[in-house]
Amino acid sequence: AATLRVLASYQGRRVNRRSEEQPGKILHEHRFDRESRSELPDWKFPYYGSVDSTPLFLIVAQKYVEATGDRGLLDALWPSLAAADRWMSTFADADGDGYVEYERKNPRGLFHQGWKDGSDDHLGINPPVALVEVQGYTVGAKRAFGDLASRRGEERLAGEAREAASRIESALNRDFWMADAGYYALALDGKKRVRRAITSNPGHLLLAGVVPEERVAHLARRLFRDDLWTPFGVRTHSSSEPDFNPLGYHTGAVWPHDNWFLWRGLRAVGRGGDARKVRDAMLRAYEALGKIPELYAVVDGEIVDLSRGHSTTRANPLQAWSLGTLFDMLSTDDAPASP
Numbered sequence: 001a002a003t004l005r006v007l008a009s010y011q012g013r014r015v016n017r018r019s020e021e022q023p024g025k026i027l028h029e030h031r032f033d034r035e036s037r038s039e040l041p042d043w044k045f046p047y048y049g050s051v052d053s054t055p056l057f058l059i060v061a062q063k064y065v066e067a068t069g070d071r072g073l074l075d076a077l078w079p080s081l082a083a084a085d086r087w088m089s090t091f092a093d094a095d096g097d098g099y100v101e102y103e104r105k106n107p108r109g110l111f112h113q114g115w116k117d118g119s120d121d122h123l124g125i126n127p128p129v130a131l132v133e134v135q136g137y138t139v140g141a142k143r144a145f146g147d148l149a150s151r152r153g154e155e156r157l158a159g160e161a162r163e164a165a166s167r168i169e170s171a172l173n174r175d176f177w178m179a180d181a182g183y184y185a186l187a188l189d190g191k192k193r194v195r196r197a198i199t200s201n202p203g204h205l206l207l208a209g210v211v212p213e214e215r216v217a218h219l220a221r222r223l224f225r226d227d228l229w230t231p232f233g234v235r236t237h238s239s240s241e242p243d244f245n246p247l248g249y250h251t252g253a254v255w256p257h258d259n260w261f262l263w264r265g266l267r268a269v270g271r272g273g274d275a276r277k278v279r280d281a282m283l284r285a286y287e288a289l290g291k292i293p294e295l296y297a298v299v300d301g302e303i304v305d306l307s308r309g310h311s312t313t314r315a316n317p318l319q320a321w322s323l324g325t326l327f328d329m330l331s332t333d334d335a336p337a338s339p
Contacts, residue, residue, distance in 0.1 A: 001073050004061055007053075008080035010046050012087075017105040019044035024087030026053040028113070042108035049110040050117070051092065051102040052134050054084050055141035062144030065151065074148060085145045085161065088138060094128070098168045099188070100138045103127035115257070116201075116236065116250035123186070123250070124243065125195050130188040133201045133261075135172045136208030139165045169210045176202075182218040198238035200228065200258050206265025216269050223262060224274065230298035232285040233259040233278065246299045247313045253295045253306065256282055260325040279329045292326045294319040 012025035020028075028050035031037045037045060061081055065074050074081075092100040102113040104127070110117045114131045123129075146161035176184045178194070184202035187195040203223050205211050211219055223229065227238040233254040237244055246252045259278050266275035286292045288303045294316040297304035307317035 001064065001068075001070065004057070004064065004073070004077060007057055008077055011080050011083060012048055016044065018042075018109075019046065020048040020105050020109055021046070022048065022087060022091040024054065024083035024085075025091065026050070026057045026084065028053060028110070028117075042106065047109070049102075049104060049106070049113050051100060051113045051131070052115060052137055054087055054092070055100065055134070055137040058084050058141040058144045058148075059137065062147050065148060071151070074151060078148075078152065081145060081148055082157075085142070085157075088141065089164070097192075098164065098171055099130040100134050101128040101130045103129070103190070114201075118250065122248075123195070124197075125187050126189045126191070128190045131201065132172070132176050132184050132186055133204035133208075135168060135176070136205040136210050139169045139172070139210050140208045142168065172205075172210060173212060173215075177215070181222075182215075183222045184219070197241055198222070198227065200234050200236050200262065203234065203258075203262040203265060206269050207261055208265075209268065211269070216271070220266060220269075220271055220274055224277070230254060231281060231301055232288070232296065232298050232303050233281040234262055235298070247297045247304070247306065247311050249295070249313050253297050253313065253315075254285070255295045255322075256285070256292055256325040257319075257321040260321075260328065263325075263329060282326060282329055286326060291317060292322045293317050294322055 007026055010027045010030065012021040012023055015022055025048050027046040027048050030046040058081060061077060064070065088100055104111055104113065110119055111121050112118050112123055112129070114134055116123060142161045142165035146158045146165065149158035149161060175188060178185055178196060181198065183198060184205065185194040186197040186199045186201055189195060202219060206216070206219065223234055227240045228235050233256070235252055235254055236258060237248065237251040239252070244252050259282055263275050263278040266278065282292070285296060285303060289296065289305050293305070293307045296306050296315060306313050306315035
């Protein structure tokens, strides 16, 4: 509850190009001290250059209210929840096609604003960018908002949100599916052209509950092919891609947080054996490194600790979402979970 309240307190209320703030948008990051702010002098904090923080805020809010029945929190956060939903349908969807997209407003801000963020175009996509996993999050967020609205008796808003979720889900499965590859594309660019790279991103769709039953096995099998799968988890980027780099921050390394989405998603669709493979890979990484850092590399089947500074890719040795991955995997039984 405290996390949701804090995020709501920093929610965007105006348009600011330097901070990329927009009404209803949830922040990307905040830095409070002068020293850390000086590392990014061209940003204004809080900084809002994130396309997925807002839909994820709605999803977490719904999960919390569903689990606790905390109507007081729902009522207190309702203006923020409604503003977040409006952001997805307005500022995040400037062309009105239903997809949540991004294009930086601060020329010195983040070029890419999904979880694989970066200041340059390391993903090779011309903006505005519609990332595949973000559309899955958006479907989940619209469903979440529909449920929360219904709990408050706001049936018109609930119906509109559910209809939007259905439209986006259908469009996603039409526009992103690569039939020849049996897999989803990474993104659509500003001209709605498919970025065909094979990446870990589509695996997040399993947890979002948007993959048709007849495609689940195709997607799962693709994640475990040798170009993505390693003894220590799924890579961010296929080794068959021309820009693959096993040490690459988002173009070949393994991220525990990324693998958490895959693990949870595989459990959600009833593929418990595959989920256990991912969990065991994370445990194997922890045992090999003695920690679970932000990310690590796998080269010729051997794990490489990128937090030790011998590479141009530098990983944080300690990061909350990596620790959360391991904690959740160790504290959850192997029974299938619902999306």
